[in-house]
Amino acid sequence: MVLLSFDIEEFDMPFEYGKTISFEDQISISRVGTIAILDLLDKHQVKxxxxxxxxxxxxxxxxxxxxxxxxxxLASHGYYHSDFKPEHLLQSKLKLEELSGQEIIGYRMARMMPVDEREVEKAGYSYNSSINPTYLPGRYNNFHVSRTYFKQNNVLQLPASVSPWVRFPLFWLSFHNLPLGIYKSLAKWAYQKDHYLNIYFHPWEFTDLNDFERFGFPAYVRKNTGEQMIARMDNFIAYLKGKQYPFGTIQQFLKPLIHDVKKQR
Structure with missing residues (x-):
């Protein structure tokens, strides 16, 4: 199953590059990108x-x-994107359930940072998708972690997909910077090896990020954003559908395992 996921959040990334951006702009930029994502998913009829x-x-x-x-x-990405306290795990779950009317069973830590699995379990989540099982200097050092899903502290762990063997990350930056044909080949390799593909993106990628003075992003961040990103994602989803790969939510994919986890609590 193809598991597309999107970390929708206030667009605070310019702060990482020494730029300021108003809260109103943080919301409006991510809003525009979220609409573009939903329109694409509607077009291809995938979840x-x-x-x-x-x-x-x-x-x-x-x-x-x-x-x-x-x-x-809908799953939890925390209460705030740039602030985390352990109590936010339960608080965000409850608030998102209130806002959506749906049970929230999944969690992903902002920026895929480590989170205490005991606290994730205590907050009542069934799965956590906060691990990028690769090595990126200054960001991730997870070569020791399983490439594929596993259970820890009665919580299912669903790492982001990486290529077999060399663990090349298939996350959003790879999608922007690799030739699309190469990215497709890596995604196909991972899918055939693991029988699923778990890849993640953000709404602001679907907006134009080329204004260096405003955002401060280096070329590898702003490459293929906005309309180019929309076109690439449109092409990529069509490619996967052409391969007859089914699409679904993480909850659908993990449903049989989630049932077993809940019984053990």
Whole structure:
């Protein structure tokens, strides 16, 4: 199964590059990108998982309704994107359930940072998708972690997909910077080896990020954003559908395993 997921959040990334951006712009940019994503998913009639911060969800009630009403999964991306406390695990779950009317069973830590699995379990999540099982200097050092899903502390762990053997990451930056044909080949390799593909993106990638003075992003971040990103994702989804790969939410994919986890609690 192809598991597309989108970390929808207030667009605070310019702060990492020494730029300031108003809260209103953080919300509006991510809102535009989220609409572009939903339109693409509607076009291809595929379902995905949206990991959302409470801060963003509170500012886009119409899009939260659209996500739920069109059969996508809503999961937690924390309360805020740039601040984390252990109590936010339960608080974000409860608030997102209140806002959406749906049970929230999945979690992804902002920026795929480590999170205490005991706290994730205590907050009542069934799965956590916060691991990128590769090595990136200054960001990830997870060669020791399983490439594929596993259970830890009664929580299912669903790492992001990487290529077999060399563990080349198939995350959003690879999608922007590799020739699309090479990315497709790596994705196909991972799918055939693991029988699923778990890849993640962000709404702001679907907006134009080329204004260096405004955002401060290096070339590898702003490459193929906006309309180019929309076209590449359109092409990529069509390619996967042409391979007859089924699409679904993470909850659908893990459903048999989630049932066993809940019985053990």
């Amino acid at each position: 995905a998982t949206f990991f959302c911060t409470v801060t963003f969800a509170e500012n886009i009630p119409d899009l939260i309704k659209r996500i739920v009403d069109t059969g996508h999964e």
